[in-house]
Amino acid sequence: MSQSLLHTYFKQRVKQVFNHLHDFDSSMSETDLHDFRVELKKMRAILKFLSKVYSKQKLKKSTRLLSNIFQQAGDIREYQILIQWLDKNEMTVLKNQCFPEKRMHEMIQHFQQQTHLFKLELKELVDQLTDFVKSTNSILSEQYATDLFAQINKMVSKDGSISQWHDLRKRIKQWQYACNWVDEKDWNLEKAYFQKLQEAIGNWHDLETIQQNLVAQHKAYSNQIEVLMELTKASQVLEKSNKLRKREVQELLARKVIAI
Secondary structure (H helix, E strand, O other): OOOOHHHHHHHHHHHHHHHHHHHHHHHOOHHHHHHHHHHHHHHHHHHHHHHHHOOOOOOHHHHHHHHHHHHHHHHHHHHHHHHHHHHHOOOHHHHHHOOOHHHHHHHHHHHHHOHHHHHHHHHHHHHHHHHHHHHOOHHHHHHHHHHHHHHHHHHHHOOOOHHHHHHHHHHHHHHHHHHHHOOOOOOHHHHHHHHHHHHHHHHHHHHHHHHHHHHOHHHHOOOOHHHHHHHHHHHHHHHHHHHHHHHHHHHHHHHOOOOO
């Protein structure tokens, strides 16, 4: 019996997730950590699909284990993006006072100290998911990808509010991953369009997250004039950038070139 595309993809992800975790454990490199997190995203996509097919209760522990590791890696990634933005815009007061680089190194070190535990948890997760992956009929994978394709086309065709953009992006990413589990379809035009759209939404969402982090600093540094002045400057820069990012997303959505 030939191996399904889902099973092949799953085995590739298992190999890569352990390789990247091993590389990070040795190097503590931000790049290796990012690569590890990307592989976790792909594993989560598979788990999300399996949760649609099988009882969520059966996959509850696997979901919890993977979400915990992913969340910790995500917190570091969010901090990295914030520091990169502060450096790019020369917000040295905010970086030194509110978001010191030392804190990110401490987060990375704490993550590295847990790699042995993460390896054990990931092995347990893989052992559980393997049987589900092997027993999943390819027809279910095909139907799942097709349903996601219809959902994102429907969301794009509507005049959705900004609050729905992040959910749209998550569904696009899920569909992109699912395309690896099914036979090649004539979706090349759609893939190119949705890749541009999800990247545009991602750029916009990064700015939204940065803004939320900065707003949270106002109360903590209410008596520090220098910090408050740079927070005001940062908000002005973000507002201008955010308008450009929003317009980019809105222009892509307005094209509505994809037919279901």
